[in-house]
Amino acid sequence: MLAFVNGPTIGRVTAETTHPSTEPAAAERPRKRQARGERRIAQLLDAAGHVFAESGYAATTTNAIAARAGVSPGSLYQYFPNKDAIAAALAEFYADSLDELLAPFAALDPAAVSLEAALGASLGPIVRFHRDNPACLALFIGGNAPGHVMDLQAPLMARTHARIEALLALYAPELPAARLETGAAVTLAAYKGVLPLLVEAEEERVPALTQELGDLLLGYFDRLLRP
Amino acid sequence: MLAFVNGPTIGRVTAETTHPSTEPAAAERPRKRQARGERRIAQLLDAAGHVFAESGYAATTTNAIAARAGVSPGSLYQYFPNKDAIAAALAEFYADSLDELLAPFAALDPAAVSLEAALGASLGPIVRFHRDNPACLALFIGGNAPGHVMDLQAPLMARTHARIEALLALYAPELPAARLETGAAVTLAAYKGVLPLLVEAEEERVPALTQELGDLLLGYFDRLLRP
DNA sequence: AGAGATTACGAGTGATTGCTCGCATTCGTC
DNA sequence: GACGAATGCGAGCAATCACTCGTAATCTCT
Numbered sequence: 001m002l003a004f005v006n007g008p009t010i011g012r013v014t015a016e017t018t019h020p021s022t023e024p025a026a027a028e029r030p031r032k033r034q035a036r037g038e039r040r041i042a043q044l045l046d047a048a049g050h051v052f053a054e055s056g057y058a059a060t061t062t063n064a065i066a067a068r069a070g071v072s073p074g075s076l077y078q079y080f081p082n083k084d085a086i087a088a089a090l091a092e093f094y095a096d097s098l099d100e101l102l103a104p105f106a107a108l109d110p111a112a113v114s115l116e117a118a119l120g121a122s123l124g125p126i127v128r129f130h131r132d133n134p135a136c137l138a139l140f141i142g143g144n145a146p147g148h149v150m151d152l153q154a155p156l157m158a159r160t161h162a163r164i165e166a167l168l169a170l171y172a173p174e175l176p177a178a179r180l181e182t183g184a185a186v187t188l189a190a191y192k193g194v195l196p197l198l199v200e201a202e203e204e205r206v207p208a209l210t211q212e213l214g215d216l217l218l219g220y221f222d223r224l225l226r227p
Numbered sequence: 228m229l230a231f232v233n234g235p236t237i238g239r240v241t242a243e244t245t246h247p248s249t250e251p252a253a254a255e256r257p258r259k260r261q262a263r264g265e266r267r268i269a270q271l272l273d274a275a276g277h278v279f280a281e282s283g284y285a286a287t288t289t290n291a292i293a294a295r296a297g298v299s300p301g302s303l304y305q306y307f308p309n310k311d312a313i314a315a316a317l318a319e320f321y322a323d324s325l326d327e328l329l330a331p332f333a334a335l336d337p338a339a340v341s342l343e344a345a346l347g348a349s350l351g352p353i354v355r356f357h358r359d360n361p362a363c364l365a366l367f368i369g370g371n372a373p374g375h376v377m378d379l380q381a382p383l384m385a386r387t388h389a390r391i392e393a394l395l396a397l398y399a400p401e402l403p404a405a406r407l408e409t410g411a412a413v414t415l416a417a418y419k420g421v422l423p424l425l426v427e428a429e430e431e432r433v434p435a436l437t438q439e440l441g442d443l444l445l446g447y448f449d450r451l452l453r454p
Numbered sequence: 455a456g457a458g459a460t461t462a463c464g465a466g467t468g469a470t471t472g473c474t475c476g477c478a479t480t481c482g483t484c
Numbered sequence: 485g486a487c488g489a490a491t492g493c494g495a496g497c498a499a500t501c502a503c504t505c506g507t508a509a510t511c512t513c514t
Contacts, residue, residue, distance in 0.1 A: 034460060034511065056371040058285035062502060072463045077503065143369050144283040182432075185424055186439045193420015197412055205409075212413045219446030261481060261490060289472060299493045304473065 041079050043069045045093075048086045053134035056142055057087055057149075087139055088148040094136040095156045101126050105163050110171050115221060119214045127198050127210050134199050141192055161188055172225040183224045187217060268306050270296040272320075275313045280361035283369055284314055284376075314366055315375040321363040322383045328353050332390050337398050342448060346441045354425050354437050361426050368419055388415055399452045410451045414444060 047069035051060045062083050066076040080086045104122050130136055139145050140153045165184040168175065175183070194213050201209055274296035278287045289310050293303040307313045331349050357363055366372050367380050392411035395402065402410070421440050428436055 032459075032512095036461065036511075040461080056285070058283070059371060061500085073503075074464065074505085075462050078461070081503095083502065138370075142371070143365075144286060144371075182435060182439055186421060186436070186443055189421045189424045190417040190443055191420070193418070194413060194416045197416045208409060209413070212409055215450040216413055216417055216443070216447045219448075219450040220443045221446075222449065223442040223446040259482095259490075263481075263491065267491080288470085300473075301475085301494065302492050305491070308473095310472065 040071065040075065044071065044076060044079060045090055049090060049133060049135040053138050056138055057145055084146045084148045087146060090135060091139055091149045091152045094133060094140065095152045097129060098156060099159065101129060102160060102163055105167050108170060115171055116218060119217060123210050123214055127206060130195055130199050137196055137199055161185065164188055187220060190216060267298065267302065271298065271303055271306060272317055276317055276360060276362040280365050283365055284372055311373045311375045314373060317362060318366050318376045318379045321360060321367065322379045324356060325383060326386065328356060329387060329390055332394050335397060342398055343445060346444060350437050350441055354433065357422055357426050364423055364426055388412065391415055414447060417443060
């Protein structure tokens with residue numbers, strides 16, 4: 001649990017140290033945060049992750065998050081301006097983490113590494129991440145996310161789509177652009193569809209299911225690349 | 228639009244004509260419904276379908292459904308006891324329709340009909356149905372459905388899973404049971420993942436995307452059946 | 455130790471929303 | 485036309501929930 005508290009600057013709303021000149025209008029006093037405060041933020045985000053994963057965004061109440069974190073509602077609102085911001089802070093961490101986990105696909109040498117090998121190596125950590133942070137799927141896949149979460153989700157999906165498209169182009173240079181685009185969209189959709197299965201499965205079934213996810217994608221690639 | 232109003236007895240809450248004896252406790256007076264009432268129910272369910280599809284279950288208000296149907300909130304509650312019941316009435320129709328659309332897979336002759344042909348023939352109508360009734364995905368896939376909807380969704384998924392498993396067993400009799408089960412689960416998950424893509428796509432892309440969905444499933448079957 | 459800032463609390467507020475109730479209108483039937 | 489039943493209305497009730505505020509405890513730094 002709490003996979004992100006060791007992560008990079010999550011929920012750190014620290015205004016970057018700007019010039020000491022008075023900001024024009026929307027500037028807030030750069031609050032100096034104590035260690036206690038940082039801990040509370042981690043507690044709150046951890047609690048939020050659990051509650052979002054259990055109930056989805058809409059059904060979770062801020063009071064439930066505060067209660068789960070062992071904190072009063074007032075304290076919650078000392079660190080987050082509103083409910084959206086809590087989800088957004090989580091989403092930002094999730095998006096960054098996924099970007100990192102998906103990076104290996106960016107530059108692959110088709111001659112040296114087979115798609116099979118690349119998927120086999122990368123899928124495991126991705127699956128593990130989603131199992132450790134089930135709220136990620138709840139926020140990103142579960143559709144009805146609030147405004148600020150969508151601001152992070154849509155670009156992440158676009159980047160992932162582009163990554164898949166580039167991957168396909170790498171391994172099948174002669175595929176027409178339209179089919180490339182469609183193939184990437186279908187691959188991403190199938191991937192998103194199977195992930196919930198992996199997250200809800202019992203631990204012992206995870207390796208086999210991960211293998212199956214790889215087979216699903218590879219089987220589609222086979223049909224895509226060889227007409 | 229309004230794909231279901233000609234369907235079978237949708238939202239018909241008519242208590243079957245029981246014995247005229249006074250029912251023990253939970254019996255309601257069997258209201259005689261006028262033609263006007265039936266029309267209102269269809270209007271309300273049509274409106275509900277649109278609003279659910281646009282906003283998801285949690286975010287839709289009963290007042291919004293009533294307004295969209297051109298009806299006052301009070302009238303809505305004359306035909307449905309609560310918000311859940313509206314979603315449940317829709318879900319019942321959806322579940323029945325999908326059962327019907329998936330029935331062709333029940334009994335196939337592997338010698339006479341290839342999986343390719345079976346999918347090619349059946350996927351089109353299924354996709355069309357989902358495009359005509361986008362609320363079906365919103366309620367069934369969108370996770371956070373209320374209690375009574377889940378009562379319909381879970382069995383539907385179980386039936387679909389069983390159907391896929393039977394299909395696989397038919398075309399690969401020697402596949403071990405465990406792998407059969409896993410294969411069906413992955414197939415269903417991938418299918419559910421790609422459907423939203425089909426529903427949101429522009430009309431002209433639908434045939435190509437339907438073909439791709441078929442390729443995805445067939446590609447996976449290839450890998451599943453031939454190690 | 456003392457000053458000033460941050461943290462913590464939790465009852466309360468305003469807005470939203472599922473739903474009700476009393477009454478007016480329309481329909482089906484004689 | 486008349487009567488009972490079904491339909492229709494919409495203001496308003498009660499509950500929920502995101503969020504606030506006054507106040508008190510605790511920390512940091514000199």
